[in-house]
Amino acid sequence: MTVETDPRAAARTAQQRAYRDDGILSRSLGEMAGGRLGPLAPTLIVGALTVLVLILGASGGDLPALLAPAVLLTLLVGPTSTHPHDGRLDWLVPPVIRAIEYGYLAVLGFSQGVPRPLVYTLLAVLVYHHYDTVYRTRQGLWPPDWVYQAGLGWDGRMLITAGAAMIGLATPAYAVLALYLGVLFGWESVRTWLENERGGTGTEIDLEEEAGA
Amino acid sequence: MTFVVLATEPDDPTAELAYDDRVTVLDRLLAQLAAHNVSDVRIVARPEAAPVLRKNGREVIESPDLATDLLEIGRLARAGRELYLAHADLVISDELLVRLLYDKTTTAVTARQPVTGKRPAVRIVRRRVVSAGSPFHQVTDPDGVFRGALKVTEPERLADLCDRLTMLVDLLPRVDVPVRRLGRRTAEGPEVFVDNDARDEFDRRVEQDAVLGTTAPRGDDAAGLLLVALARSGTRVAARNVDVLVCERVLAPEQADAARRAVEAVDEDAVRLAAAVKSNDGFFTTYFVSSYSKYLARWAARMRLTPNMVTCISMAIAAIAALWFAEGTRTGLVTGGILLYFAFVFDCVDGQVARYTRQFSTLGAWLDATFDRAKEYLAYAGLAVGYSVTHPGDVWGLACAVIILQTCRHMVDFSFAVHKGAAPPAPIKEIPLDVPDDSLLDPPARAAAARRGGLGMLAVRASAALERVPGARWAKKIVILPIGERFALIALTAAFFDARVTFLALLAWGGLAAAYTLSGRILRSLA
Numbered sequence: 212m213t214v215e216t217d218p219r220a221a222a223r224t225a226q227q228r229a230y231r232d233d234g235i236l237s238r239s240l241g242e243m244a245g246g247r248l249g250p251l252a253p254t255l256i257v258g259a260l261t262v263l264v265l266i267l268g269a270s271g272g273d274l275p276a277l278l279a280p281a282v283l284l285t286l287l288v289g290p291t292s293t294h295p296h297d298g299r300l301d302w303l304v305p306p307v308i309r310a311i312e313y314g315y316l317a318v319l320g321f322s323q324g325v326p327r328p329l330v331y332t333l334l335a336v337l338v339y340h341h342y343d344t345v346y347r348t349r350q351g352l353w354p355p356d357w358v359y360q361a362g363l364g365w366d367g368r369m370l371i372t373a374g375a376a377m378i379g380l381a382t383p384a385y386a387v388l389a390l391y392l393g394v395l396f397g398w399e400s401v402r403t404w405l406e407n408e409r410g411g412t413g414t415e416i417d418l419e420e421e422a423g424a
Numbered sequence: 425m426t427f428v429v430l431a432t433e434p435d436d437p438t439a440e441l442a443y444d445d446r447v448t449v450l451d452r453l454l455a456q457l458a459a460h461n462v463s464d465v466r467i468v469a470r471p472e473a474a475p476v477l478r479k480n481g482r483e484v485i486e487s488p489d490l491a492t493d494l495l496e497i498g499r500l501a502r503a504g505r506e507l508y509l510a511h512a513d514l515v516i517s518d519e520l521l522v523r524l525l526y527d528k529t530t531t532a533v534t535a536r537q538p539v540t541g542k543r544p545a546v547r548i549v550r551r552r553v554v555s556a557g558s559p560f561h562q563v564t565d566p567d568g569v570f571r572g573a574l575k576v577t578e579p580e581r582l583a584d585l586c587d588r589l590t591m592l593v594d595l596l597p598r599v600d601v602p603v604r605r606l607g608r609r610t611a612e613g614p615e616v617f618v619d620n621d622a623r624d625e626f627d628r629r630v631e632q633d634a635v636l637g638t639t640a641p642r643g644d645d646a647a648g649l650l651l652v653a654l655a656r657s658g659t660r661v662a663a664r665n666v667d668v669l670v671c672e673r674v675l676a677p678e679q680a681d682a683a684r685r686a687v688e689a690v691d692e693d694a695v696r697l698a699a700a701v702k703s704n705d706g707f708f709t710t711y712f713v714s715s716y717s718k719y720l721a722r723w724a725a726r727m728r729l730t731p732n733m734v735t736c737i738s739m740a741i742a743a744i745a746a747l748w749f750a751e752g753t754r755t756g757l758v759t760g761g762i763l764l765y766f767a768f769v770f771d772c773v774d775g776q777v778a779r780y781t782r783q784f785s786t787l788g789a790w791l792d793a794t795f796d797r798a799k800e801y802l803a804y805a806g807l808a809v810g811y812s813v814t815h816p817g818d819v820w821g822l823a824c825a826v827i828i829l830q831t832c833r834h835m836v837d838f839s840f841a842v843h844k845g846a847a848p849p850a851p852i853k854e855i856p857l858d859v860p861d862d863s864l865l866d867p868p869a870r871a872a873a874a875r876r877g878g879l880g881m882l883a884v885r886a887s888a889a890l891e892r893v894p895g896a897r898w899a900k901k902i903v904i905l906p907i908g909e910r911f912a913l914i915a916l917t918a919a920f921f922d923a924r925v926t927f928l929a930l931l932a933w934g935g936l937a938a939a940y941t942l943s944g945r946i947l948r949s950l951a
Binding site: 219223226227230299300301302303304305306309310313314317321327328330331334335338339341342343345346347349350351352400404407 | 786787789790791793794797798801804805808809818820821823824825827828831832834835836838839840842843845946949950
């Protein structure tokens with residue numbers, strides 16, 4: 212681990228790591244790498260490979276090809292999870308991880324015949340979790356760490372769905388994941404809402420400042 | 425909080441000028457403070473004025489000179505509560521006083537206007553007072569004046585400054601020329617014009633009243649001097665522009681009259697309502713929603729609806745819209761489109777109610793943002809269901825593509841926002857209090873720092889140049905497909921065509937927006 216001296220820098224790193232939403236596997240790989248591996252290049256490489264593999268694999272229904280992005284992303288991007296993300300373009304990493312994860316789950320689900328509304332539902336649950344992470348941490352309401360672990364992280368979710376697809380259980384896997392994660396994230400949010408109903412001066416974040424608010 | 429009122433004009437106290445038939449200027453100020461539950465009000469007055477003020481039943485701290493004023497203020501600041509300073513002859517609009525009370529940082533009430541020497545000059549850069557003038561301190565290229573009300577949220581620092589000034593004040597030489605003009609606009613980097621808010625504020629600069637502000641105060645100005653001290657000590661002093669409101673010291677009977685007329689001429693409720701509308705919204709929001717939604721906000725506030733209730737109303741309307749979309753028929757799509765538009769209207773109203781009634785809460789900010797996303801993605805789901813019902817194929821694939829694209833665009837915004845906070849705030853230069861001028865603020869430009877090259881800076885410059893093209897500001901906002909445009913696009917394409925067209929339109933426009941913002945931000949990051 213790099214030693215953070217500036218508390219503001221540490222806070223930014225914590226924020227980017229929360230946005231990454233790493234799972235246990237990815238975090239342990241990161242611990243081994245000790246935060247020395249820069250995240251940008253592996254993320255972009257895996258991103259490009261994912262696009263390629265998904266186009267090829269989805270058209271041929273080729274399962275090993277469909278497993279590849281999940282493994283690649285975990286092996287290459289997982290070890291960068293402890294990096295401080297302070298490079299000039301490291302802000303690209305969390306959104307690219309999101310694009311890979313969502314795109315992967317969508318293509319895998321469609322190619323394995325998972326009911327299409329179910330794919331959308333699982334995506335909606337994940338999207339909810341990721342927005343929620345941003346909106347609540349901005350208000351200083353950090354979710355407890357077990358929520359991230361129980362949420363499996365992108366690596367956990369991708370590997371589980373890929374594994375389930377290998378043994379022909381894609382649809383049950385999507386259904387169980389959507390239900391489990393939906394209850395987990397939803398319940399955790401509502402609990403925090405109720406706890407924070409009183410008090411606090413909300414910082415008004417100017418959403419229009421952000422391109423597409 | 426402690427509110428210190430300074431009655432330090434010599435001879436007849438100007439604080440006792442008649443505001444109207446019933447009350448004096450000071451009566452009015454004290455009544456305003458009482459109305460806003462400011463209980464700890466201290467009056468610091470010259471001994472000759474004290475009997476008059478006491479006659480009206482007020483407690484007065486007597487202080488014979490400026491050094492003692494500072495000593496007393498320092499003593500009050502040591503109590504550790506945030507401290508306000510205002511002159512006893514100040515006429516301030518209630519709305520402006522409330523804004524100052526709600527400000528979270530050290531703030532001075534200022535006005536962008538020509539400097540005539542009757543009021544303390546200040547130089548404002550990006551809503552911050554970087555230099556202020558006093559009888560002992562010169563300001564370079566001032567672009568505004570201090571209007572006599574100051575809020576300090578760092579009382580310990582203020583107390584220290586008071587101590588320093590108490591010892592120093594009798595030794596400070598008076599400056600002959602209060603203003604030093606170099607005739608250049610300082611700090612004019614390309615970024616200056618990117619800050620639309622600052623420019624709007626600049627455009628709204630106040631007109632000089634014919635009577636007000638035409639007399640220079642004869643007495644001491646501890647508030648002005650402390651503003652100088654704060655600005656020079658590296659404290660971030662926010663400049664709260666008077667806007668169209670009134671904040672003036674009155675030093676003669678006709679000025680008290682004029683100030684009252686000026687206060688009464690402003691419809692403060694309308695000003696407050698106008699301020700509840702965000703100034704930098706997108707095109708659709710500004711022209712098709714905010715033009716009237718503020719009246720809905722006022723109505724909601726009068727019905728005692730909280731912002732969170734309005735958020736929930738908006739969410740409920742959006743849910744009904746999604747149900748109509750899910751029906752898939754033309755009627756369903758048109759009804760859904762109309763409802764979605766009103767869901768968006770109420771989405772704007774909740775923030776306006778919060779700003780209008782000044783109720784901000786952590787939960788509100790969080791709920792509002794989360795429900796915004798929920799509304800949109802629920803509408804996508806409704807549209808996809810409706811399409812499957814009425815068409816042979818389905819559009820779930822497109823729906824997934826749209827939700828992924830939109831979410832990733834937001835994630836880029838979020839991550840980039842974190843990164844943007846990475847640049848440490850430029851340190852505020854400190855200037856010793858016993859130096860009459862503030863030339864240390866403007867070091868001679870170094871050739872090396874003058875121009876940075878590279879593709880990144882080119883992008884920054886191009887963006888700034890574009891700001892100056894009429895209409896380009898709106899074009900830049902529209903191209904990124906902000907929330908208003910997005911809701912309008914969904915509603916219109918759904919009502920007139922079908923879900924497939926909606927999703928394709930969102931993908932095309934959203935893709936363009938993603939390419940535009942990503943390329944711009946990557947170049948900026950490399951600059």
